Amino acid sequence: MTPAIAFDRVSKHYGEARTAALDDVTLAVAEREFLAVVGPSGSGKTTLLRLVNRLTDPSEGKVRFQGEDVRAQDPILLRRRIGYVFQGVGLFPHLTVVENIGITPKLLGWENSRIAARVDELLALVHLAPEYRGRFPNELSGGERQRVGIARALAAQPPVVLMDEPFGALDPLTRDALSKDYRRLHETLKLTSVMITHDMTEAVLLADRIAVMHAGRVIEIDTPRALMAAAKHAYVRELMQTPRRQAERLGALLSERRP
């Protein structure tokens, strides 16, 4: 089966910079896979994501979307076929919840009635009550904004959703609820999802596979279980310490409580 997204020896240099933002990355994301991308700041995670919908073009190598080279596609049309949840949400502050969610369908020229029906559907999907319809982003809480951001990304029924730290800067409860909700959507809507996160526990709990990036390279990619058990890289082992330690402590705490 053709992967949904494939990177083939992709490098990206910004301007005259000596070090590459992305250095010879080869990577495939299968249809309906949920891939988490982790790694320190500046390791190239966001660049990787932006290459898919041509917010950036590669310096070398090829990026394929559903088997086709993205360079051969109109970036505008490509972006309308790919959901994108931005770091810090990036809602349009001058548009209401309804207008924010309906923006891509509107750009695609959907009829108003179809857009309205789709927006209602999406509000229900991300658990937002209908009274939010006319509100502006500054009237929403952080969690509500993230939900609107996800609804906006899903509006035009894209097969692929790219997410750049979608649940960052949320309180733990909201974060947990939202990430669970998203995983459910990923299943029911048969999506392919790529999510950047800094939270290893989140990556382990949500993703089918985790790609670990360092200095522009993907240094290891595997299922959470495999990475937890036997990571090859020292840096990856160190990263996986955190969720493991958390799991052990929680386990210990829970067993103490038992009578």
Next chain:
Amino acid sequence: MLALTLYSMLPVLRNTITAILGVDPAVNEAALGVGMTKRQALFMVELPLALPVIMAGIRTSAVWVIGTATLSTPVGQSSLGNYIFAGLQTQNWIFVLFGCVAAALLALVVDQLLALMESGVSRRRRGRVAFGAAGIALVVAAALAPSLARPPGAYVIGAKTFTEQYILAALIEDRLRAVGLTVSRREALGSIIVFNALAAGDVDLYTDYSGTIWANEMGRTEVLPREQVLAEVEKWLKERHGIALLGTLGFENAYALAMARKRAEALGIKSIADLARVAPRLSIVGDLEFFSRPEWAALRNAYGLAFAAERLLAPDFMYAAAAAGEVDVISAYTSDGRIKQYDLVVLEDPKRAIPPYDAILLLSPKRAEDSTLRDALKPLIGSIDVALMREANQRAGDTTRKETPADVARWLWSRIEAKPR
């Protein structure tokens, strides 16, 4: 008008650019990310978000323009400044106050209407935008109404920036009305501006002075006998611009140097030649254009004049300053009533460095052959001698009499009529 438009573009443009550049880059990225074209991103996201700042720029420049337009009277635009400038000239403080207060109110009203539109746009209340736009439209309509209402066939009388010109404009207006012509006036125009307006036909007639045309417009520096200057000026006006010199009014309003009588006697000064000897110890005050006029250059060259201090002052205050001893020498106008009022002496010009300044009636090219106009003005030709004009100027300048230039013009006409011809 064009100048003001261009002038006001700068803050609007600057704010627009600043505002668009100031839009959060994350929002810009989102606009592209959801699949907008560059153009869609500009119109759907960047401009709407930049709007409050853009509107702030428009408000700033609107207030600017109103302030600047008020000061546009000397370059020939009608504005609230007409009241201020006319009021300053004729010492009518009610006029000055009215002009200032009206301009300030206009600025405030326009600013508030724009603010209303701005809040309407940013909160997306159509009602506010509509109300604000309607208000602005009303203000613009009210501002344009007088100029649109001006009858197309009206004769426009020009006047420069001093009392004598206001009196003469009022005098001419009365004569034209007496024969049933419609008339409007454009006053407080600078010398060069009123001349250009006449040549272009924006002003139909006004009174100028032969020496002004000779020196300013023709660029001549030599001094010839008055008849010869007049003849050459008439010929030049006709050939170069098609302007008709209808005739002389009968008096001369020349530039001259004047001193307080006591001071002049104490120093033993009768002529400019006498003055040149002691000038390095004295101070001189000129009106706003005097030191840049060719007459001043001619005087300096002819007599080798050099003063200890040169200052500028509005004509209205020069005479009093000389009388009070605040300054030794002033640039006076020979027909000014205040020479007599303040007991000043006009210094002789033995080398005749200053050209003659006969008051002349000029008609624009399109009115040059207008016989109704010519006939209506005929009684004024050669009818005002310098003593009469000086008295008229003195009456208008005398604040205790409270006579407007129009009142003085009527008095002047009664004297002209009473005079045996």
